[in-house]
Amino acid sequence: MGNRMTEDHGFDHPDVIVCPGGPLLLRGEHLVEDAEGVTHQTRRPVSAVCRCGKSASQPWCDGTHKVLAVRDRP
Template sequence: MSVIIKVMDDGPYMVIGNVDLVDMNDKKFQFDESQQIALCRCGKSSSQPFCDGSHITMEYKSRPRAD
């Protein structure tokens, strides 16, 4: 199965599918692999690289569309 990365309006990247998420040292981030993961796009999450909902309080606005 391919992985889908969905750009959410005013929010995170949702990663749909089985992936390994690693840091610059190739160490894996731990997360529940049975669930989708949300990666912060706004830069304000206190639990990087994951979204913690901070984009809502900062009223992050970004709604890119593919052509």
């Protein structure tokens, strides 16, 4: 895995995208360690990692952040 470089802009796209008030989006293959130290491998072209801590499917985002008060979002 790796990003292709463009001549004038560096990488052609980011591997990690921070969604304001939402998850981290991971593009490509990554290993994610959860709070218990268990390692999970991404399985999709883009995977969403929970940042609010409320997802029922940790470490993955299940959309719970959308129902949280704005002050409780990451």
